[in-house]
Amino acid sequence: MSVVGIDLGFLNCYIAVARSGGIETVANEYSDRCTPACICLGSKTRAIGNAAKSQIVTNTKNTIHGFKKLHGRAFDDPYVQTEKIKLPYELQRMPNGSVGVRVRYLDEERPFAIEQIAGMLLAKLKETSENALKKPVADCVISVPSFFTDAERRSVMAAAQVAGLNCLRLMNETTAVALAYGIYKQDLPALEEKPRNVVFVDMGHSAYQVSVCAFNKGKLKVLAAAFDPFLGGKNFDEVLVDYFSEEFRTKYRLNVKENARAVLRLYQECEKLRKLMSANASDLPLNIECFMNDLDVSSKMNRTQFEQLCAPLLARVEPPLRAAMDQAKLQREDIYGIEIVGGATRIPAVKEQISKYFCKDISTTLNADEAVARGCALQCAILSPAFKVREFSITDVVPYSITLRWKSSYEEGTGECEVFSKNHAAPFSKVITFHKKEPFDLEAYYTNPHEVPYPDTRIGRFTIQNVGPQHDGDNSKVKVKVRVNIHGIFSVANASIIEKQSIEGDPNDVPMDTESTCKNQRKEDEQDNMQIDQEEGNHKNQADQQNQAEEETEQAGAETKGKMMMQDKLEKERNDAKNAVEEYVYDFRDKLCGVFEKFITEEDSNRLTLMLEDTESWLYEDGEDQPKQVYMDKLQELKKFGQPIQERYMEHEERPKALNELGKKIQLLMKAVEAFKNKDEKYDHLDPAEIEKVEKCISDAMSWLNTKMNAQNKLGPTQDPVVKVAEILGKSKELDSFCNPIVYKPKPKVEPPSEGQAKANGEHNGPVNGQSGAETKPDPAKDNFQPTKPSGEMEVD
Numbered sequence: 001m002s003v004v005g006i007d008l009g010f011l012n013c014y015i016a017v018a019r020s021g022g023i024e025t026v027a028n029e030y031s032d033r034c035t036p037a038c039i040c041l042g043s044k045t046r047a048i049g050n051a052a053k054s055q056i057v058t059n060t061k062n063t064i065h066g067f068k069k070l071h072g073r074a075f076d077d078p079y080v081q082t083e084k085i086k087l088p089y090e091l092q093r094m095p096n097g098s099v100g101v102r103v104r105y106l107d108e109e110r111p112f113a114i115e116q117i118a119g120m121l122l123a124k125l126k127e128t129s130e131n132a133l134k135k136p137v138a139d140c141v142i143s144v145p146s147f148f149t150d151a152e153r154r155s156v157m158a159a160a161q162v163a164g165l166n167c168l169r170l171m172n173e174t175t176a177v178a179l180a181y182g183i184y185k186q187d188l189p190a191l192e193e194k195p196r197n198v199v200f201v202d203m204g205h206s207a208y209q210v211s212v213c214a215f216n217k218g219k220l221k222v223l224a225a226a227f228d229p230f231l232g233g234k235n236f237d238e239v240l241v242d243y244f245s246e247e248f249r250t251k252y253r254l255n256v257k258e259n260a261r262a263v264l265r266l267y268q269e270c271e272k273l274r275k276l277m278s279a280n281a282s283d284l285p286l287n288i289e290c291f292m293n294d295l296d297v298s299s300k301m302n303r304t305q306f307e308q309l310c311a312p313l314l315a316r317v318e319p320p321l322r323a324a325m326d327q328a329k330l331q332r333e334d335i336y337g338i339e340i341v342g343g344a345t346r347i348p349a350v351k352e353q354i355s356k357y358f359c360k361d362i363s364t365t366l367n368a369d370e371a372v373a374r375g376c377a378l379q380c381a382i383l384s385p386a387f388k389v390r391e392f393s394i395t396d397v398v399p400y401s402i403t404l405r406w407k408s409s410y411e412e413g414t415g416e417c418e419v420f421s422k423n424h425a426a427p428f429s430k431v432i433t434f435h436k437k438e439p440f441d442l443e444a445y446y447t448n449p450h451e452v453p454y455p456d457t458r459i460g461r462f463t464i465q466n467v468g469p470q471h472d473g474d475n476s477k478v479k480v481k482v483r484v485n486i487h488g489i490f491s492v493a494n495a496s497i498i499e500k501q502s503i504e505g506d507p508n509d510v511p512m513d514t515e516s517t518c519k520n521q522r523k524e525d526e527q528d529n530m531q532i533d534q535e536e537g538n539h540k541n542q543a544d545q546q547n548q549a550e551e552e553t554e555q556a557g558a559e560t561k562g563k564m565m566m567q568d569k570l571e572k573e574r575n576d577a578k579n580a581v582e583e584y585v586y587d588f589r590d591k592l593c594g595v596f597e598k599f600i601t602e603e604d605s606n607r608l609t610l611m612l613e614d615t616e617s618w619l620y621e622d623g624e625d626q627p628k629q630v631y632m633d634k635l636q637e638l639k640k641f642g643q644p645i646q647e648r649y650m651e652h653e654e655r656p657k658a659l660n661e662l663g664k665k666i667q668l669l670m671k672a673v674e675a676f677k678n679k680d681e682k683y684d685h686l687d688p689a690e691i692e693k694v695e696k697c698i699s700d701a702m703s704w705l706n707t708k709m710n711a712q713n714k715l716g717p718t719q720d721p722v723v724k725v726a727e728i729l730g731k732s733k734e735l736d737s738f739c740n741p742i743v744y745k746p747k748p749k750v751e752p753p754s755e756g757q758a759k760a761n762g763e764h765n766g767p768v769n770g771q772s773g774a775e776t777k778p779d780p781a782k783d784n785f786q787p788t789k790p791s792g793e794m795e796v797d
């Protein structure tokens with residue numbers, strides 16, 4: 001199985017994988033460790049991640065970003081309605097009432113469910129991890145904010161399904177961070193000792209989360225969690241956007257908020273400015289060219305001024321810290337350390353607020369951007385049988401208390417009972433006993449609506465069927481198992497009628513069961529098991545949800561998905577062809593004033609420069625969106641002019657080496673021939689007739705070399721060479737294959753050749769072609785060899 005952790009962020013996503021060396025954050029095809037949570041649906045195809053982000057400003061209506069908090073929400077949800085006004089793309093009500101987006105894709109207006117959009121993003125992240133691991137990926141752990149409710153969690157699970165991912169656990173972001181912190185710590189207190197309490201603060205782009213965790217050796221227990229789901233870097237950027245919009249209104253008479261593109265550009269610039277201000281307290285400029293109505297705008301801001309503007313946001317940093325500490329029932333002095341992660345914790349004033357509250361320095365042991373993904377990968381490794389990871393038990397908490405309410409027509413009125421209190425340990429199962437005569441409904445909901453950042457407190461409705469009275473007409477004892485599972489999703493897991501009174505819980509439960517009796521009407525007898533049925537509705541249990549998602553991908557999905565993938569492939573090829581033209585233009589232009597400069601006449605250079613310029617403009621105008629073939633033709637056209645220059649340059653670079661090599665070979669052969677003539681005993685086995693041929697061959701090569709070099713020296717660098725490097729190398733090879741077998745023929749052995757050999761060799765002193773001489777290595781080049789007739793005089797320079 002694969003071990004992959006995915007931090008599914010609001011702005012950016014990170015992926016960590018386990019390899020033999022440990023946990024690594026992996027980079028995407030742009031060598032970026034973060035992939036923007038952005039999907040652009042175009043008239044031809046989809047772009048996801050970096051490629052989509054670059055289109056936020058140009059293709060506003062079809063570029064979907066900032067959708068993380070739309071998961072599991074109804075279209076009528078107040079949060080959705082507020083966002084609807086701010087988002088540059090359109091939101092739409094899906095048939096089941098949930099929110100979707102409306103885009104123009106493949107020249108057709110169509111809605112996409114958030115699960116489909118997030119599914120595309122996850123599919124991209126899956127692909128990136130597959131490229132990194134070089135094998136298929138299915139199993140993974142995905143992070144969600146700790147404040148995500150049941151509906152939001154189920155929506156993320158459905159998105160994972162769309163992407164073909166098997167999410168082993170939805171992990172709370174702060175819990176992932178805590179795991180990434182704790183698992184490598186060698187010095188945690190022993191199990192029986194007082195735990196080490198650490199506060200984790202995560203302020204990302206869209207939300208602020210705090211958790212208090214207790215660590216012992218091999219054990220992490222979340223004590224409490226608190227959050228402000230609507231405070232993040234985005235809000236700080238918004239303050240800047242509002243400020244500058246107002247300034248530009250008076251200074252330039254521009255109504256920025258009316259222009260979606262201008263707003264998006266301003267957001268991008270403000271995000272940059274905010275990051276700069278974190279490192280630099282002096283006045284910093286903000287300049288945007290051609291901002292609106294062809295106007296360039298400029299302004300400035302400094303940190304002090306920024307902090308004043310953000311005072312209301314900064315005041316929201318403390319309350320969750322206080323809430324988490326109160327719930328954990330800890331004092332500041334009980335806290336060992338405060339660890340911060342998330343991009344927005346880089347804002348100095350945010351750090352200050354945190355450190356001021358705890359009267360303590362804060363530490364940044366963890367990678368602020370990658371800790372969540374790493375924690376998820378670690379969790380995945382723990383769940384994987386294929387990986388050996390240090391045992392580490394994780395107990396999380398339920399963020400909101402959950403109540404069960406029931407009614408039955410037989411009894412008058414309704415009853416209710418809080419089954420999970422706030423900060424109750426999770427995952428956890430409980431068995432609840434009811435005394436009933438007939439089927440009944442259970443409704444689960446969040447107890448305190450004001451605690452939950454979600455308008456609908458209902459979690460789900462469950463019907464317990466097949467309940468009847470006992471033989472004597474009395475109530476049956478019904479045991480219902482309820483559970484908050486590993487994903488943080490609530491469900492009614494099981495129900496049964498108990499034959500005898502039993503006080504033991506289900507031994508299968510993890511980590512343990514408690515039995516709470518909600519309504520006590522003592523009486524017991526025997527009956528058969530019952531099934532649970534769940535009401536159709538907005539909220540379904542996890543199994544149903546998954547079935548539905550599966551069905552969807554299989555039916556409508558399969559067709560669209562296939563079409564999309566085909567389209568993606570074609571579009572990729574088209575884009576590659578376009579990029580090749582663009583790259584050629586940039587690369588050539590650079591080299592024209594660089595290495596190619598002296599290989600082209602000024603006149604040609606001017607002509608080519610103009611041509612490259614035209615092509616560049618064309619790429620942004622008529623050539624913006626052309627079929628693949630058009631780009632390929634364009635590239636061919638450019639190459640027709642570019643190729644000769646490139647070749648002259650290459651030839652010039654390589655020629656000296658080739659010439660030198662040939663010259664050296666000639667010298668060596670000449671030396672050998674001379675030695676033979678001087679009766680050097682090293683060569684006394686050679687045939688004088690053969691040597692004569694060699695001399696001719698050398699003389700021929702020499703005169704060839706001289707002629708060519710003389711001619712070449714008369715040419716300037718802007719003219720095509722008379723001799724190509726390939727020809728020189730060919731000449732060299734020719735010399736080798738003709739002369740070497742003769743000149744470097746090994747001396748024959750002293751013992752007489754065997755009969756067979758003698759016959760085969762005939763009377764020749766040695767085989768010219770080296771066919772049977774035991775010590776002659778066959779020369780692979782010999783078959784191609786065609787001796788040239790020696791001609792001209794030998795000259796040595």
Ligand SMILES: *[C@@H]1O[C@H](CO)[C@@H](O)[C@H](O)[C@H]1NC(C)=O
Pocket residue numbers: 094095096097098113114115116155158538539
């Ligand atoms: C609503 O429908 C969309 C598809 O149109 C689906 O993705 C989503 O999961 C559904 N939501 C619920 C709560 O059933």
Ligand SMILES: *[C@@H]1O[C@H](CO)[C@@H](O)[C@H](O)[C@H]1NC(C)=O
Pocket residue numbers: 279280281282283284285
């Ligand atoms: C801060 O920004 C100003 C203005 O751009 C610049 O002159 C200065 O060098 C910067 N200081 C630091 C420490 O980067």
Ligand SMILES: *[C@@H]1O[C@H](CO)[C@@H](O)[C@H](O)[C@H]1NC(C)=O
Pocket residue numbers: 281282283301302303304305
């Ligand atoms: C910051 O900006 C304010 C308002 O423009 C100005 O009064 C103050 O002097 C500036 N501070 C610095 C350090 O530049």
Ligand SMILES: *[C@@H]1O[C@H](CO)[C@@H](O)[C@H](O)[C@H]1NC(C)=O
Pocket residue numbers: 145146147148170171172175224225396397398399426427484485486487488489
């Ligand atoms: C964290 O996740 C678990 C499931 O792993 C869930 O039960 C719990 O409610 C979550 N905790 C918080 C603080 O949100």
Ligand SMILES: *[C@@H]1O[C@H](CO)[C@@H](O)[C@H](O)[C@H]1NC(C)=O
Pocket residue numbers: 493494495496506
């Ligand atoms: C449901 O409960 C019964 C009785 O406790 C048990 O035998 C059965 O295994 C349970 N089923 C599941 C799916 O937990």
